[in-house]
Amino acid sequence: MRTQIVAGNWKMNKTFEEADDLINDIVDFVKNHNLENTAVIICPPSVYLELATDFANETNLHVGAQNLSNYESGAYTGEISAPMLESMEVGYCIIGHSERRKYFNETNEMIAEKVNMALKYNISPIFCCGELLPEREKGNHFDIVKKQLEESVFHLNKTDFGNIIIAYEPVWAIGTGVTATSDQAQEMHYYIRSLIKEKYDEETGESTTILYGGSCNSKNAKELFANPDVDGGLIGGASLKSDEFIKIIQSIDD
Numbered sequence: 001m002r003t004q005i006v007a008g009n010w011k012m013n014k015t016f017e018e019a020d021d022l023i024n025d026i027v028d029f030v031k032n033h034n035l036e037n038t039a040v041i042i043c044p045p046s047v048y049l050e051l052a053t054d055f056a057n058e059t060n061l062h063v064g065a066q067n068l069s070n071y072e073s074g075a076y077t078g079e080i081s082a083p084m085l086e087s088m089e090v091g092y093c094i095i096g097h098s099e100r101r102k103y104f105n106e107t108n109e110m111i112a113e114k115v116n117m118a119l120k121y122n123i124s125p126i127f128c129c130g131e132l133l134p135e136r137e138k139g140n141h142f143d144i145v146k147k148q149l150e151e152s153v154f155h156l157n158k159t160d161f162g163n164i165i166i167a168y169e170p171v172w173a174i175g176t177g178v179t180a181t182s183d184q185a186q187e188m189h190y191y192i193r194s195l196i197k198e199k200y201d202e203e204t205g206e207s208t209t210i211l212y213g214g215s216c217n218s219k220n221a222k223e224l225f226a227n228p229d230v231d232g233g234l235i236g237g238a239s240l241k242s243d244e245f246i247k248i249i250q251s252i253d254d
């Protein structure tokens with residue numbers, strides 16, 4: 001059975017104290033519940049990663065960054081490198097999020113470099129793909145997602161690809177309160193899985209975890225996660241409140 005994952009993308013939110021409280025609540029929950037086949041990952045802002053990994057060490061909570069540099073080290077003021085993250089025991093990194101594509105001009109090519117950098121330092125990329133609203137309205141959503149996969153992750157060999165988590169995040173659903181319907185999510189996840197099978201093989205396709213992201217919350221999570229090709233979620237807004245995030249974790253694990 002594929003690993004089911006609930007990952008929280010905190011984006012640029014929370015003060016130190018608020019971050020501390022939220023991590024504590026999640027750690028308490030994870031510690032006291034036997035999550036059978038579900039991994040919980042939190043992706044706080046980078047300044048709180050150490051706080052998170054300190055707590056995570058005591059539990060089976062996992063920690064991810066929200067971004068890393070495509071450079072290894074050097075004079076890149078403000079950037080955070082893969083070796084730095086590895087040295088802090090950060091096991092995951094969101095790469096290719098639509099907000100980074102939009103506000104920081106990240107291209108598929110740059111995202112491919114970041115994916116390579118992450119893998120070189122034993123960090124599993126949570127690779128985000130997804131179409132804009134006009135692209136879906138024109139019926140181009142499958143082609144857009146295919147191109148994102150081809151240009152950013154399909155250059156990997158099978159072993160490296162095995163360390164990737166895919167997150168399908170239709171951009172029109174992110175932070176808008178408009179969620180993809182359960183059928184829309186399943187249809188795209190099935191398509192992504194079939195592309196992986198075509199590119200690699202049946203087994204790789206079957207074992208790749210594909211998350212849904214975009215206005216996922218405690219009310220719609222259960223229905224979304226019940227789809228055969230939806231293996232959990234990348235949660236933004238709803239990961240900022242512990243009770244809401246915990247309900248989402250519970251909706252996948254029961």
Ligand code: PGA
Nearest residue numbers: 174175214215235236237
């Ligand atoms: P959202 O964000 O849940 O707030 O829509 C998801 C994401 O951007 O990863």
